[in-house]
Amino acid sequence: MNPGAFNLNDYQQEQMAQQRKKKMLILFIALSSLYVFSRTSVQTSQQNQLRGNSRNKQYNEENMGLIDDSTKALKQLEDSESTIDGYKELYRAFYERYEDEQNGIENPTPDLKGNSASDLLFGTLYSLKRKQFEGVWNSENSQNILGFLDNKQGHFNSYIESYNKSEIRFYVAIRDDQYIDHKSMIGLMIIKRGTNFTIVDKQVKFSNLTLMYNLQNDLQYISNNYHNATIPVNMVIQFNEQTDSEKYINKYSPYLFIKISNENTDDKFSSINISAEADLEDESSQKGRQTMYYAIFLTIVLSIQFIFVIKMMKSFLVQDNEEQKFSLLSLSIVFIWDGFFCFLHLLFAISQDHQFHYFITPCFLYMILWNIFERGLITIVWRNRHANIVDEQILNKKRICFFVCLYSALIFSFFIIKQYRAKSWLLYLVNLYFVPQIIRNVRRGQQVKVCKSYVFGFMMIRSLILLYYRGCPENIAKLSPQYSTCIGIVVIIIAQVLFLYAQEYFGPRFFIPKRFQTDCYDYYYKLPHSQVDLESQGQADECTICITELSMQPVLQSNSSYFKDLIIKAKQKQNYIMKTPCDHKYHIPCLLKWMEVKMECPTCRAPLPPMV
Structure with a gap:
């Protein structure tokens, strides 16, 4: 067997191994999240119980003196601020002491009633x-x-x-x-x-x-x-x-x-x-349950993003120039948006002491996804854009300048989002993250296949968080539901995805009239009907990509659905091949696949213009 040929058994075994790895990763994240939720809840209740027992013991031993040493009394209350037992004692003593003061009764005993009603009231509020x-x-x-x-x-x-x-x-x-x-x-x-x-x-x-x-x-x-x-x-x-x-x-x-x-x-x-x-x-009220359900929902969304971002990074390592397909601006917009949400959830967890344990796992996943994986994706794509720079010092300076601008944009976006966070137009704007990708496809003029891991698993799923805040009446942020805004977000996302698929099947510039595409070239060239005419005209050439005669269908060593799509396109254009401006001829699926990687002629390396 040819060592370079496609082996179906090896391919199936590799796919099954990848599926097992994905299932193990999902199971690990789910079990770890469940363990953190349950363990932290038990620890919190145990700590509250221990604090309450130790506080009651301290009050009984010292007879809860307040006014004789006010600083000491308030320090006692600071130790009891997580529960309400201190409040009960002060509350009862306050009313009893107030009645004694109104009746002119002096009570110099060292217990709580030995303090003035004014200080006991302050202590009640302080507790x-x-x-x-x-x-x-x-x-x-x-x-x-x-x-x-x-x-x-x-x-x-x-x-x-x-x-x-x-x-x-x-x-x-x-x-x-x-x-x-x-x-x-x-x-x-x-x-x-x-x-x-x-x-x-x-x-x-x-x-x-x-x-x-x-x-x-x-x-x-x-x-x-x-x-x-x-x-x-x-x-x-x-x-x-x-x-x-x-x-x-x-x-x-x-x-x-x-x-x-x-x-x-x-x-x-x-x-x-x-x-x-x-x-x-x-913490056991309805709000606590809402927070727990939201934390589980957020963990599931982030786990799905983890799986697909790892799949994308793997494709960057396996396939040459795969990162050329992706828009750096689209990834930067997602990076800024996820950075804002990462800090937002972290601040919310810190401000809500009794609900902090719910957000341990989501905040950890958000930080890893945002600051490691997404930054890694941006770095890979950025390096591909600057592959022509050989000097490492110049490359490092440009990389530092790029990330300084990126993090500055992140900080600036905090003020914009804080000012207009309740406006529907802001939600519409941040969900236009596929527009830079569409523009990049138009500028390059390459017919790029839609990456499902990128579109559905990494990009689109993050919009579920926005739909939760504007579509769930009982959301934790207490924002009013706006179903028209949710419908608008869904319509915007679907329209962008359909446009990407239209660029894949009809060409990246299908919506631009040909008379405005001055820099484009029509690569399709019709072959003569007979082999005799073909030979007489000297066109019985071979495709230098697949080493097969142009009059024959290409033999592709893969069972990928992507190649099947290319073959279907070729069959729809019977007796057509593709000819470059430098007069080199190739099969339609072969050159289309080549042009996804490099916009240059496979034979003479001349630059290729975008397709019509």
């Missing part, structure tokens, strides 16, 4: 540091909030934070609905230690607080007049304890009732009078 509450709000009058929101009720979020031990920052988000890209008022109230308050029916009232707020729509400030505006307000807070057998088994949960009002104004643009009820967000 809820970094806790988020979520619920609903209702308007107490007929006016819209600040003359801006459309509804009289909606979605309410509150977040308590403290950056020092002298003040509590009380953040509130009041929206028409649950989606953050709709109309919303984002406010901040600062409660300093020792702030005067009154209690009526277990409701704590703070008077003359300053509400700093921003009005937003589509995640943008609506006007400079409302940016960082301030109004005086009164705030009423009531922290209740409730037991929910479904969500909080055998433990108490803080339940927030809050009123914010500006009673001394008639200006509708400064009027706010709402009441809200909110529950403490818990």
Whole structure:
């Protein structure tokens, strides 16, 4: 057997080995992801339980003294900020101590009630540091909030934070609905230690607080007049304890009732009078489940991209000049987009302490895919574009300049995406990543076969993440669903893929009239009908690519579907061959295959113009 001939058994065995490797890789990623999710969840619950036990033991041993050493008391609360047991003790002691103070009872005992009610209230709020509450709000009058929101009720979020031990920052988000890209008022109230308050029916009232707020729509400030505006307000807070057998088994949960009002104004643009009820967000709540499902979905998408990017890099090593097919600009756009998403998910994981373990595997996969594999693909394609540079120093300087520009574009894109992230036109624009590939095919004039691994496995699948954010009503980013935007994205992607296939079958410049293709050449040449005429005209030549007579079909040593497609094209043009401008003749499939690699004549190495 000819050693260079195609062996079907070896080919099938190689394909089966590759399939086994792919299945093992998918199984490994799935098992590792499942292990990380389960193991981290168990460790988190065990750590929370240990922290709660150690904190209760510390309170019992030291009798939970606060005021005699305020710094020490607040340090105790810092150790308990991940659970709510410290809150329960302070909450109960605060109301008992307030009643004692109102009745003139002094209690110098070293337990919690030995502290003032003001410090116990501050400690209660401090124990809820970094806790988020979520619920609903209702308007107490007929006016819209600040003359801006459309509804009289909606979605309410509150977040308590403290950056020092002298003040509590009380953040509130009041929206028409649950989606953050709709109309919303984002406010901040600062409660300093020792702030005067009154209690009526277990409701704590703070008077003359300053509400700093921003009005937003589509995640943008609506006007400079409302940016960082301030109004005086009164705030009423009531922290209740409730037991929910479904969500909080055998433990108490803080339940927030809050009123914010500006009673001394008639200006509708400064009027706010709402009441809200909110529950403490818990990692086992619906939001936690949504995050877990999204992390699994993201892991599956990234795993599929891993498989196909490895397949693409392997084809670069096996096939000569395979990287010439791909557009460097298309890969750069994908690199910038994935870089943004990589940092976005990493920051989200860091900011959400109780959900960090869900994002360990996706963030790791994103970082490897973006910073190693995609950068490697870009490097290979870039080196192919500069293969004519022999001097290594010049080549290194150009490579450094290219990557400096690429990472600068990545940083600049952060500001653009942050500013217009809620706009549909931005989503349409970033999904035009096949347009540079189409333009490159037109400029080169080569009839390139569509690489399915590149189009479907590496490029298109990343759009599923955008479709999730704009098509799933319960997405983790709380963006409003826009089904028209999703349809537009799908239409744009399908149109680009169909255009690539049209370039493959009809030529890269099929949509350009021939009179405008001045630099193109029609390679198709019709053979005479008889062999006698062929010999008499001296055209009984051989194809120098396959070493077969031009009047015969080429013998191709492969069973690839790609060669079958080329043979079908050749049969559709009976008695046609291809002739170059330098008057060398070849079989149609042979020259088409050659021109995918090099745009030069196989015989005399003369440059070949693009095909018509």
